[in-house]
Amino acid sequence: MLDITSRLRVDVDAWVAAQMDMGFCDAIERKACAGKTAAMSAQHLPKVAGIDPTFPAPAHTSAAAHPMPEVPPPPGAVIQDRLAGWVSDLTTLHELTERLARTGTLDEALDELLNAGAALVGARRGMVVLEPPRDPAHDGVFAGAPGAALLPRTRGLGLGRADLGHIETVPREATAFGPLLRDRRPAAAPAPVARPDLLAEDLHPLHREVAVRLGCAATWTCPLATDGSAVLGAAVWMYDEPAEPVERQTHLAGLYMRYATEHLARLLELERARATVATLADELLPRRLPRVPGVALAVRHRTGERGGGDFYDALPLPEGALGLAVGSVSGSGPSALAAMGRLRASLRAYAVMEGEDPVAVLSDLELLLRLTEPARTATALFAYAEPAARRIVLAGAGHTPPLVIGERRTEFAETTLSAPLGMLACWEAPSVELAPEPGETVLLYTDGLLRRTGDAMDRAFARLHTAAAGVPRSARSDPSAVADHVLRAMLPDGLDRTDGAEDVVLLAARFD
Structure with missing residues (x-):
């Protein structure tokens, strides 16, 4: 030791x-x-x-006796890092495009585009201007648009209506997206425009004023276009401080915008088709309601996204009488619209000849439908009204019962059960008679009003009864106000929902 x-x-x-x-x-x-x-x-x-x-x-921690030598990265590590980055980018791009593909309307797609683009380029606010190319053959109307469905629209992200209004005061040529929209059919897709320090540029006075008001210090603008296609619009993302997306961000955003352009082009074609169908349906229905002493009329109608065959009619008859009709033809699309037009025209002819007998009118209509269109069925309700006597005689073929709204009652009229037209060899069912009190309103409607609620039919009927009973007293003297109240109670999202598959018809007749 x-x-x-x-x-x-x-x-x-x-x-x-x-x-x-x-x-x-x-x-x-x-x-x-x-x-x-x-x-x-x-x-x-x-x-x-x-x-x-x-x-x-x-010292509590002693230094290493010898410094650790730097170990060089293994062979291929740089390539692996790049591949990992590419896989991450492709995954992000796939998720964003999948979300965009699930949108079914233009407004939903534009909102999704703004959110995805802001995430890709690192911006907080943005706006998109959608302007379909004009068709010179239709006097400046946007291509394929028979009405106002495809007028230019602007959507904002983090910008209110007032902010978008301020931006619209800036002359187009002074903005980054104005020149992009000027050449509607370029040979190649225009390049994005970056303004990394907006206030340092020689801006138009209005542009500078709006930029200062909004606190916008930089912008990055990307066109909605692909090679050889028309420019549909442009998207602008705004930065609060001078900034510019890096090359990787602009590359991903460019790929995303190309896909978004193609998706928006498809939605535009769908909007054009829906607008054409809606215009055709409106042209096949009465352009205005008649004025008959003793009764006030109001109607609300909306064609579904596929174009259904619901119809209504109000026809003045001899001796101050009035013929009221609602109905629905089976099927959807242009063929259903054409069949609806033929059925309504025939019903008007039979009403003029024998309108005092609603059963005879529907019997003739049944025979015509069975002989000319054996593969099609229809529901219909025809009412012969005498406003001076406040008397209504009606008959229905597989149709929903009318609803009577008054000061002392809100009830469905009892009608006989009957099969729809075209389902029996010979249709005939007894008629019923109503005697509305002064000030009462009779609602005629199609089953599309009930189906659009998404409820079972029994619950939808109960919901309709509750909505009619809740009409304010101050509104019961106006059939338009009665119809609007019922629609708001039944369909909180309104009739303008483009994803509504069912037609809706609501005809209100108020008797003095």
């Missing part, structure tokens, strides 16, 4: 004690209490902060 002096043993103990976060003197005192030699318990110099001045205090 080696002969180690006490002094050296104290040194070793001190080093171990320091490594265990104990003071040197604390270690000495513990050794003395354990019965060590007198040399260890002899009087020491005064302690300072628990450290014996004879021995320097070692």
Whole structure:
């Protein structure tokens, strides 16, 4: 065994004690209490902060004896990193395009485009201007649009109506998206326009004023176009401070915008088709309601996205009478619209000839439908009204019952159960007679009003009854107000929902 002096043993103990976060003197005192030699318990110099001045205090973390050599990356690590980045980018792009593909309307697609683009380029606000190309053959009307469905529209992200209104005051040529929309059919898709420091440029005075008002310091504008296609519009993303997306961001945003352009083009074609169907349906229905003494009329009609065959009619008859009709032809699309037009025209002819007998009118209509269109069915309700006598005689073929709304009652009229037209070899069912009180309103409607609620038919009928009973007293003298209240209660989202598959017809007749 080696002969180690006490002094050296104290040194070793001190080093171990320091490594265990104990003071040197604390270690000495513990050794003395354990019965060590007198040399260890002899009087020491005064302690300072628990450290014996004879021995320097070692650092808690000692430095490495030799620096670690830099290990070069393994072969292919750079390529693996790049591949991982590409996979991440492609995954992000796939998720964003999938979300965009699930949108079914232009407004939904534009909102999704703004949110996805803002995430890709690192912006907080933005706007998109959609302007389909004009068709010169239709006197400046947008291509394929028979009405106002495809007028230019602007959507904002983080911008209110007032903000968008301020932007519209800036001349188009002074904006970044104005020149992009000027050349509607370029040979190649226009390049994005970056303005990394907007206020440092020589801007139009109105443009500078709007930029300061909105706190917009930089913009990045990307056209909605592909090679060889018409420019549909442009998207602008705004930064609060001078900034510009990096090359990787612009590349991903460019790929996304190309896909978005194709998706928006498909939605535009769908909107054009829906607008054409709606216009055709409106042209096949009465352009205005007749004015007959003793009764006030109001109608609300909306064609479904696929174009159904619901119809209504109000026909003045001899001796101050009035013929009211609602109905629905089976099927959808242009063929259903054409069949609806033929059925309505035939019903008007039969009403003029024998309108006093609604059963005869529907019997003739049944025979015509069975002979000319054996593969089609229809529901119909025809009412012969005498406003002066406040008397209504009606008959229905598989149709929903009328609803009478008055001060003392809100009830469905009891009609006989009958199969729709075209389902029986010979249709005939007894008629019923109503006697509305002065001020009461009779509602005629199609089942599309009930089906659009999404409820079961029994619950939809109960919902309609509740909506009619809740018409305010101040509105019951106006059939238009009655119809609007019922529609708001039944369809909170309104009739303008483009994803509504069912036609809706609501005809209100208020008797004095």
